[in-house]
Every structure is written in structure tokens, then in C-alpha cells.
Amino acid sequence: MAYQFDFSGIWEYRAELAAGVVHTLALTGVGTVFGLLVGVVGGAVRGWRVEPYNRLCGLYVELIRNTPFLVQLFFIFFGLPALGVHLNEWVAAALAMIINLGAYTTEIVRAGVQATPRGQMEAGLSLAMSRRQVFWHVVLPPALGRVWPALCSQIVIVMLGSSVCSQISAEELTFAASYIQSRNFRAFETYIVTAVLYLLLAIVLRHLLNRLGARLTNRDVAKP
Amino acid sequence: MIEFSIWTILQYLAQGLGWTLCLSLLAFVLGGAVGGGILLARIATYPLLRVFARGYIEFFQGTPLLMQLFMVFFGLSLLGRDVSPWVAAGFSLTLYSAAFLAEIWRGCVEAVDRGQWEAAASLAMSRWEQLRHVILPQALRHAVTPTVGFSVQIVKGTAVTSIIGMTELTKTGSILANATLQPFTIFGMVGLGYFLLCYPLSRLAHYLERKLNVLAAH
Amino acid sequence: MNPRLRFLVSAALCCGLSFSAAAHADALANIKKAGVLRVAVPQDFPPFGSVGADLKPQGYDIDVAAMLARDLGVKLALTPVTSANRVPFLTTGKVDLVISSLGKNPEREKVLDFSVAYAPFYNGVFGPAGASVANVAALAGKTIAVTRGSVEDLELSKVAPASAVIKRFEDNNSTVSAYYSGQVQLIATGNVVAAALKKRDTQKSLETKFLIKDSPCFIGINKNEPQLLARVNAAVASARKSGELNRISLRWLNTPLPAAF
Numbered sequence: 267m268a269y270q271f272d273f274s275g276i277w278e279y280r281a282e283l284a285a286g287v288v289h290t291l292a293l294t295g296v297g298t299v300f301g302l303l304v305g306v307v308g309g310a311v312r313g314w315r316v317e318p319y320n321r322l323c324g325l326y327v328e329l330i331r332n333t334p335f336l337v338q339l340f341f342i343f344f345g346l347p348a349l350g351v352h353l354n355e356w357v358a359a360a361l362a363m364i365i366n367l368g369a370y371t372t373e374i375v376r377a378g379v380q381a382t383p384r385g386q387m388e389a390g391l392s393l394a395m396s397r398r399q400v401f402w403h404v405v406l407p408p409a410l411g412r413v414w415p416a417l418c419s420q421i422v423i424v425m426l427g428s429s430v431c432s433q434i435s436a437e438e439l440t441f442a443a444s445y446i447q448s449r450n451f452r453a454f455e456t457y458i459v460t461a462v463l464y465l466l467l468a469i470v471l472r473h474l475l476n477r478l479g480a481r482l483t484n485r486d487v488a489k490p
Numbered sequence: 491m492i493e494f495s496i497w498t499i500l501q502y503l504a505q506g507l508g509w510t511l512c513l514s515l516l517a518f519v520l521g522g523a524v525g526g527g528i529l530l531a532r533i534a535t536y537p538l539l540r541v542f543a544r545g546y547i548e549f550f551q552g553t554p555l556l557m558q559l560f561m562v563f564f565g566l567s568l569l570g571r572d573v574s575p576w577v578a579a580g581f582s583l584t585l586y587s588a589a590f591l592a593e594i595w596r597g598c599v600e601a602v603d604r605g606q607w608e609a610a611a612s613l614a615m616s617r618w619e620q621l622r623h624v625i626l627p628q629a630l631r632h633a634v635t636p637t638v639g640f641s642v643q644i645v646k647g648t649a650v651t652s653i654i655g656m657t658e659l660t661k662t663g664s665i666l667a668n669a670t671l672q673p674f675t676i677f678g679m680v681g682l683g684y685f686l687l688c689y690p691l692s693r694l695a696h697y698l699e700r701k702l703n704v705l706a707a708h
Numbered sequence: 709m710n711p712r713l714r715f716l717v718s719a720a721l722c723c724g725l726s727f728s729a730a731a732h733a734d735a736l737a738n739i740k741k742a743g744v745l746r747v748a749v750p751q752d753f754p755p756f757g758s759v760g761a762d763l764k765p766q767g768y769d770i771d772v773a774a775m776l777a778r779d780l781g782v783k784l785a786l787t788p789v790t791s792a793n794r795v796p797f798l799t800t801g802k803v804d805l806v807i808s809s810l811g812k813n814p815e816r817e818k819v820l821d822f823s824v825a826y827a828p829f830y831n832g833v834f835g836p837a838g839a840s841v842a843n844v845a846a847l848a849g850k851t852i853a854v855t856r857g858s859v860e861d862l863e864l865s866k867v868a869p870a871s872a873v874i875k876r877f878e879d880n881n882s883t884v885s886a887y888y889s890g891q892v893q894l895i896a897t898g899n900v901v902a903a904a905l906k907k908r909d910t911q912k913s914l915e916t917k918f919l920i921k922d923s924p925c926f927i928g929i930n931k932n933e934p935q936l937l938a939r940v941n942a943a944v945a946s947a948r949k950s951g952e953l954n955r956i957s958l959r960w961l962n963t964p965l966p967a968a969f
Contacts, residue, residue: 448857
């Protein structure tokens with residue numbers, strides 16, 4: 267086909283693309299921080315079988331992991347208003363990401379907690395630490411270190427998955443791409459540029475997370 | 491606008507579910523085969539192969555599947571290869587799954603104690619023999635659970651193939667939602683459809699995890 | 709040969725072949741030779757294109773496609789598309805025409821050629837009974853849902869005041885859902901679409917606030933296909949004269965074509 271590539275039209279939209287990158291990063295950041303918190307709590311509940319929360323967490327995890335993110339997002343944005351809960355597109359998107367990452371993190375952390383030798387916990391308890399203290403200081407740090415690579419992968423997946431937030435009008439990177447190509451009809455050029463931006467984001471994010479992971483593990487090693 | 495009976499809607503959704511299932515199976519089987527190749531390249535002694543495999547994995551894990559599909563379907567056309575949406579969807583999903591499976595399996599191979607390689611080498615086994623007879627059988631046990639777990643991601647990933655005109659479950663759902671103007675009912679049913687496909691897989695992964703852990707403990 | 713190198717070489721060869729083939733191609737001659745006119749049509753944008761009970765597309769755009777195929781004496785093959793992929797389907801030669809209520813702007817005209825207008829499109833801003841929004845200026849501070857890339861998106865983006873919040877959704881369905889779920893205050897869409905919605909929903913009223921502009925729709929054709937463009941333009945013109953286009957308008961838009969047509 268005699269299609270002529272022309273990237274010059276994309277440059278005009280650099281502001282939209284930059285805003286898209288910033289918003290994608292912001293969504294990912296919020297989703298990661300709170301998603302990890304949800305996951306750590308959920309993972310502790312699951313790992314130690316704290317009833318009845320264990321069953322509830324199990325239901326939550328299965329429900330989220332076995333349905334597409336888009337369906338979850340639509341439910342929050344279009345479905346909740348029927349119950350009188352109006353969340354704007356950014357809150358809805360961030361909430362969906364937190365809930366989604368939280369479910370995956372719960373499972374990952376559970377695996378890490380369950381792999382902790384019982385003796386370590388008992389040692390902690392024998393030092394008159396409370397269960398909560400044992401969890402935060404004895405169980406969690408090495409468990410997180412163990413599952414950190416799996417968490418990093420999941421965070422990158424969630425970052426790429428945030429692209430569907432454009433469907434509820436959240437103006438992240440994929441929104442910018444769709445917006446640009448709906449104006450100038452240069453879908454190829456737009457998608458190539460966007461794919462490269464996503465790739466860069468993924469590489470940088472993974473690098474940062476790896477460094478963070480190394481720091482976490484080092485700190486644990488340094489601790490007596 | 492036309493009225494759809496609940497029965498017709500279910501029939502169409504079941505059809506879409508069928509396509510989703512076909513695409514997932516295709517992606518899983520072919521992706522597994524290609525992923526095996528990428529895994530071998532990733533842990534090869536030859537550095538160029540390793541660099542290629544790393545780049546491959548980085549690319550397919552680092553860009554949205556939607557963009558990959560778009561490039562394959564429309565990009566091949568630009569190169570003068572007009573492929574059907576089926577071929578393009580199968581091909582892209584295969585490349586995508588291969589990257590993730592290779593990376594999952596690499597983790598499993600690396601989880602095998604280095605001493606095992608050394609022990610096998612001391613028995614005068616070639617690198618291939620070490621891998622085939624000593625490492626892979628042990629890695630396999632670690633690999634089963636995450637592999638079945640990833641199949642859930644493949645099922646959900648097929649949803650984006652609607653961009654190139656596949657009428658799988660999500661697409662069927664959105665067409666019906668438009669025609670009936672009842673998005674909540676329809677998307678509820680779509681969600682349920684995915685759950686029906688994915689939940690058994692998740693249970694299977696869970697079951698295998700427990701079973702293999704018990705085996706490992708003995 | 710190294711497999712990657714082999715792939716690159718074969719890709720380069722394919723490229724060269726296709727470019728040389730394209731140099732001699734004439735879309736109109738190809739359509740006649742193949743005996744098929746391939747048209748991209750919408751399936752989520754009633755009354756221009758939506759699905760019937762058999763999930764096959766139907767609507768104004770589909771009738772126009774059928775009319776063109778009859779005019780050329782060839783069979784018709786429809787490809788349902790969305791706003792995200794309709795143009796790549798055309799530019800990569802997977803379809804011959806895009807009849808998908810396309811609006812035009814100078815940027816788009818760099819990529820595609822557009823036929824003469826084949827359909828009128830009246831778009832406006834609609835909202836609940838209580839809201840007093842008499843003109844574009846009154847949109848200040850309001851949230852308005854619109855389908856991304858549609859005719860009304862292009863028009864509204866041009867005229868809306870800076871403080872108006874335009875929320876752009878992926879497809880018509882999401883735009884409509886955003887209004888009825890109360891996520892936005894107003895909706896910008898075609899008046900025919902709004903009329904269909906008004907009949908359906910009883911919980912929330914939908915009234916015409918004002919019309920933005922009647923901006924016609926055009927058929928999209930690849931660049932450098934003067935024969936095909938001329939043929940399509942001639943067919944549309946004769947359908948206007950013969951009253952066939954008017955019949956299509958009555959059938960789907962419930963109104964005769966405006967005098968300008």
C-alpha cells in the first residue's frame with residue numbers, strides 16, 4: 267500500500283501526550299501505593315487464616331482476578347451511580363486500579379507469608395512481640411523481599427492495564443492516543459509513538475522498582 | 491430499535507464466549523511452544539541469543555497488547571501481507587503469551603539450586619542433557635501453578651482483539667449493549683461469562699499449588 | 709542466515725513488492741475486477757449503523773453502501789468498524805470506502821479524500837428538563853459527554869467556552885450511559901440519536917437545549933484514487949436527483965433531506 271508515514275502531525279500534540287504520560291504515572295502511583303497496602307493487609311489475613319475475614323478476602327480475590335479490569339471499571343463508573351455513589355472518572359479509575367492490584371497483591375503476599383518458617387514467628391512471639399509487631403517486623407520484610415519480583419511484574423501489568431481507563435474519559439496516555447488519531451486520522455504514527463512511550467515507562471518503572479527492591483532487601487540484611 | 495429476548499442475548503453471548511475460548515486455547519498452546527523457545531534462548535550460553543530473548547520479553551511485556559495487535563494486523567497489511575483478523579489475533583496473542591510464559595519459566599529454572607547444574611555437569615552431561623534430565627523436571631514442578639494462573643490472563647487478554655474486528659465475548663457484549671441500551675445487564679453477563687471461564691482455571695491452579703507443595707514437603 | 713536477518717530481508721522484499729504493485733493499482737478497476745465493494749460501516753451509531761436482531765449492521769450508512777454497490781454492479785461486503793480502527797482499515801487497503809458518518813477537518817483531509825456530502829447530521833446539546841442552557845456560552849462550567857472523534861466532538865471542541873468540561877468517551881454507548889448514570893450534566897449528540905433515546909427512557913428526561921450546527925457527513929476514500937472518488941461522487945449526485953437518497957433519509961432519519969442537498 268502506498269501509505270506515507272508522517273510523524274510531523276504528532277509533534278503538534280506533544281502537550282496532550284505529555285499530559286497523558288503524567289496522568290498514567292499518577293494513576294499507577296496511586297494504584298500501586300494503596301493497592302500494596304490493601305494487598306499486605308489482605309495477604310496477612312489470608313496467610314494467617316484470620317476468620318471470618320479470610321473467606322471474605324478469598325471471595326474478593328477470586329471475583330477480581332477472574333473478571334476483566336474493564337468490567338470492574340464500568341461497574342464502578344456506570345454502575346455505582348445507581349446506588350447513589352458518584353465518583354468522577356479519576357477517582358473511579360484510581361479506585362478500580364487499587365481494588366485490582368490489591369487482589370493480586372493479596373495472593374502474592376499470602377504466598378510470601380506462608381513461606382515464612384514457623385520458627386521465625388514463634389521466635390518473635392517468644393520475645394513478647396504482639397502478633398501485629400511480629401507481622402510488621404519479622405514476617406513481612408523477608409516475605410516482601412521474596413515476592414518482590416512478582417510484585418514488580420504485577421505493577422507493570424497494572425500500569426499497562428490503566429490504558430482502558432480512557433474508556434470512562436480519564437485522559438491518560440491511551441486517551442491521548444485515541445484523541446489525537448480521532449483528530450488527524452494518523453492512527454499508525456500515533457500508536458507507534460504511544461507504544462514507544464509505554465515501553466519507556468515500563469522500562470523505567472521496572473528499573474525503579476528493582477532498585478527499591480534491592481534497598482528493601484539490603485536494609486533487612488543490615489538489620490541485626 | 492429491535493427488542494432482544496433474553497434468550498437471543500444469551501445465545502449471542504454464548505457464541506462470543508466460544509470465540510473467546512478458541513482464541514485463548516490457540517494463544518495458550520502456540521504461546522507455550524514459542525515461549526519454550528524463548529526460554530531456551532533466554533538461558534542460553536550464547537550471549538546474542540540471551541540479548542534477543544531479553545529484548546523480546548521486554549518489548550512484549552512493556553507495551554499494551556492492544557498496540558501489538560494493531561501493529562500486527564494493520565502493519566502486515568502495509569507490508570503487503572493481507573491476513574485475516576483470525577490469523578492476526580492468533581499471531582499477536584501467541585507472541586504476547588510467549589513472552590510472559592518464557593519469563594515465568596525462567597524464574598522457575600532459576601529457582602532450581604545452582605548445585606544441581608554443577609552436579610549434573612560433574613556427571614559429564616552436556617548442557618542440553620543437564621537441562622533435559624536434571625533441571626527441567628525440577629523446574630516443571632514450580633512452573634505448573636503460575637502457568638495455569640497465567641492462562642487466566644490470556645482469557646481476559648483476548649478481549650482486546652475486538653480492535654481488529656473479532657467478535658469475541660466483550661465485543662458481542664458491547665454490540666448488544668448498544669442495541670438494547672441495557673449496558674448493566676449485558677456487561678454483568680459478560681463479566682459472568684469471563685468468570686465461568688476463569689474461575690475453574692484459578693481453582694485448578696490453587697489445587698495444583700497445594701498438591702505440589704504437599705509432594706515437595708515429602 | 710540468522711533468523712532475524714532473514715525476517716528483515718523478507719520484510720524489506722515484501723515492502724518493495726507491495727510499493728511497486730501499489731504504483732499501478734487503481735481502486736475502481738480492482739473493485740470491478742474482484743466484483744466486490746468492501747465498505748467499513750459503524751455498528752454502534754444508530755440510526756447510521758447499528759445491528760439488527762441477527763447482529764448484522766443496518767442503517768443509513770449501510771443503505772448508502774448498498775446503493776453504491778448496486779451502482780457499480782458489484783456485490784457488497786460490509787466490515788463493522790469502530791472509531792478507533794475505521795481509518796486504518798481504509799489506509800491499509802482492507803476496505804475500499806469508509807461510510808461511517810465521517811466529518812471532515814483540514815487535518816483529516818491530509819490523510820483521506822472525502823466525497824461530496826451523503827448525509828445531513830444535526831447535532832446539538834441535550835439535557836434534563838430543568839437545566840437552562842440556551843446557547844454555547846451557557847456551557848461554561850458544565851460537564852458535557854460526547855463520543856470521541858464524532859462530528860459533534862469536532863464541532864463542540866471548536867465552539868465551547870474554555871471552562872466547559874468536555875468528557876470524551878470511547879463509543880456512543882458509554883456516552884449515553886454517562887448521561888443516564890448522572891456522571892455528566894449534558895450530552896452532545898445527533899438529534900436523531902437523542903430522539904431515539906427520549907422514546908426509550910422514562911426515568912430521566914432528555915430535552916433539546918440548542919443545536920450546534922448541521923454538519924454533513926462524507927464518505928472516506930484513500931488518497932490518489934481520482935477514478936473511484938469521481939465515481940462515488942457521481943453516484944451520490946444521481947441518488948440525490950433520483951430521490952433515492954431522500955428515501956434513505958426518510959427511512960432512517962424520519963425527515964426528508966434538507967433543501968441544500
